[in-house]
Amino acid sequence: MQQWNLFLAFFRVGIFGYGGGPSSIPLVHKEVVEKYKWMSDDDFADVLALGNSLPGPIATKMAGYIGYRVSGIVGMINAILATIIPSITILILLLTFLNSFRNQAWVNGMTQAVVPVVGVMLATLTYDFLKKSKANLGIWMTIILGLASLLLIEWVGIHPGIVIFALLLFALLRPMKKSGTQPKSKESSL
Numbered sequence: 086m087q088q089w090n091l092f093l094a095f096f097r098v099g100i101f102g103y104g105g106g107p108s109s110i111p112l113v114h115k116e117v118v119e120k121y122k123w124m125s126d127d128d129f130a131d132v133l134a135l136g137n138s139l140p141g142p143i144a145t146k147m148a149g150y151i152g153y154r155v156s157g158i159v160g161m162i163n164a165i166l167a168t169i170i171p172s173i174t175i176l177i178l179l180l181t182f183l184n185s186f187r188n189q190a191w192v193n194g195m196t197q198a199v200v201p202v203v204g205v206m207l208a209t210l211t212y213d214f215l216k217k218s219k220a221n222l223g224i225w226m227t228i229i230l231g232l233a234s235l236l237l238i239e240w241v242g243i244h245p246g247i248v249i250f251a252l253l254l255f256a257l258l259r260p261m262k263k264s265g266t267q268p269k270s271k272e273s274s275l
Contacts, residue, residue, distance in 0.1 A: 095116070098113050098148070099170065099171035107207055109144040117151055149161050
């Protein structure tokens with residue numbers, strides 16, 4: 086049953102992840118975190134950050150890791166195949182069909198109509214990540230890191246993978262704050 090659920094989860098990502106990796110990330114989140122609860126939001130954010138810092142398509146990297154985590158090597162292969170089979174099949178069928186109608190206006194309109202939906206999905210995921218970041222880092226550190234990332238990626242032109250890798254190093258090398266007081270247990274407060 087676990088293999089079937091794993092296949093279905095990533096098959097849905099493969100089918101509905103129109104627009105490539107960025108549009109499939111919210112779908113992976115919905116399946117993995119919300120529906121099947123194979124990982125927490127924090128674990129998903131870590132996998133996403135690591136996946137973005139590595140080369141290759143994000144959906145297959147995440148499918149491979151999550152499949153392996155859920156069900157070992159067989160789960161990894163299952164999740165990767167479930168992710169790529171819809172794309173390969175649809176690509177062959179759709180490109181064969183669209184090639185014969187490529188000069189028609191409705192073909193261009195069809196592809197452009199999906200862009201706003203992908204934008205909304207990305208905005209929703211961004212909002213969720215900003216809320217989590219604010220809860221973990223605080224509002225000011227979230228604003229500083231967000232603006233610094235925007236500046237480095239959009240205006241300086243640094244690749245997002247390099248920025249993510251630098252932020253991972255920052256998180257690893259940053260000294261942890263020691264809390265001076267231990268939380269009181271219910272018994273000690275009585």
